Amino acid sequence: MRIAVLIPCYNEELTIGKVIADFRRELPDADIYVYDNNSRDRTADIARAAGAIVRREFRQGKGNVVRSMFRDIDADIYVMIDGDDTYPAEFVHDLIQPVAAGEADMSIGDRHSDGSYSSENKRPFHNFGNQFVKALINRLFRSQLRDIMTGYRVFNRRFAKTMPIQSEGFEIETEMTLHALDKRFRIIEIPIRYRDRPPGSESKLNTVSDGIRVLKTVFWIFKDYKPLAFFGTVALLFFIAGLAVGIPVITEFFASGRIAKMPSAILAVGLMVLATNSLTCGFILDTIVRNHRDNYELLQNEFKD
Template sequence: MEDDAVDTGVSVNSNGGETVAATEVATEISPEEVCVLIPTLNEAATIADVIEGFYDQGYTNVVVVDGDSSDGTREIAREHGAEVVVQSGDGKGQAVREALEYITVPYVVMLDGDGTYDPADADTMLEPLARGYEHVIGNRFADMDDDAMRALNGVGNRLINRAFGFVHGANYEDILSGYRAFTVDSFRRLSLDSDGFTIETELAVECVKHGVETTVVPISYSARPDESETNLHPVKDGGTILLALYSLAKINNPLFYFGSLGMAGIVSGGFIAVYVLWEWLRYQQGHEIMALVSAAAILLGVQLLMFGVLSDMLVTLHREQRRRLERIARNERDE
């Protein structure tokens, strides 16, 4: 790898999504250091063009991890020179985790095999890694074909991105993008459990949680070819992703997670208390059971709110300690 010019970029840090200037000595990443990872499930109509597209860009280390396709995807991939791994489980998330066990090079470019992402954007995705970033997200909204995404999907994507920014405190612009580039070392620091389409969401949350230097670059996004069928169910998968965002806040933003539950308990208990008081003042009719339920809901809400505050303090202390240890480790490596 040869030294190049000093460059300046902007990354999103792990504390509230603030941007910080990052100046690194840029180095050139050779294609031999990169593995192109393509999770597939019944992508026979497009997988050949995707593989050949990366060959044209000089990237010949292509790994297709297949979820037991029934349309000949694996055979086509092998015919075009890709290494094919049949995943042992189900879902895109499990496929990605399993595939990383076979990768020995330091960098990975990951994308879907449906022909919507352009292999020509690979250099754009890798360039920030050469400047010291650890995870790169391709922003599909920067250059999207008019018919590449249905209106419902577009609204859902923007809603999810805003929810992510509000809950997890970072603006990654397009957290559901399937076009990623990352270092293998940074990936192995993440704690990933997702099996399905929520893998991109979990990757974004884990990058914030572990302070992985992440940046976003513009890419092109094309419409899926007519002969290729989508495996995505917008309403069902969108709801699953939103639920995952909220669930993952439990360990990444406990104040929001437990605080929201606590406020729900306090507000619901308050409404019941107001109803009980109104009934007593107007009709002199008591509702002892409802009064007990109201008190219990308010008490539980206050306890959850306090637990959220304490948990947030612990998470903050843990992050500070982790940063100190990372600084010490970097200093030791520099020495």
């Protein structure tokens, strides 16, 4: 099998050499690709000297890098890993095994099962954000995943070549997980150890801005993938608001035979119309999404590994 190790990088000169050496030791026959995303340090030079295939991605953002990787690189197995040396290379065999055996389309390096992420990661809001997004996605998609946002993943060719990537930044991991859940790809989680960045290596993540981007991604994908549930919820909110405004008007009408609160009556009717329109949009878009899923399944049937 052709194995490609994909390493998106931005200013990782302190760690990229070790990451490449570790994966070269574990996977001596694999092709190791480093996509430099406009680094201002010696990341590209060090990666090239370590024997990696170095390419440039000028559009800033991890999502843009992964999109180019999936388009440009042909392999049977894709290993995606960060260049910050937070994921031990020795676990790569455990992640590759179920994908290579045809038991999974994507395997995920689960950082949470052994507690290493909570103990090693020194950013408490990141831990909270991970848990919140995980609970939200598991609720929306009725799944039981333990690590939604890990950067240590292995894919087969089918997944890599048929996934439409919309994200530009660090929300790409969330998008991958949501896409796999919605399209019923087989996912297996493999417990791994996580270690924090070595001294001198700085994270590019921003808890607030990246957290907002991830939540926006979950919101839009929920709307696009489950429109009936989304617009049904919106319709329910409008319906409740319409009842709250309209019940006093109806009560007054039955008591006196006339309507004195005309503005409230107009508002209540407007809210009920919005509720009806939202529910109608939900049914129409749900039919479109179902047709899209059918077409995607047909595409999968025609895909040649």
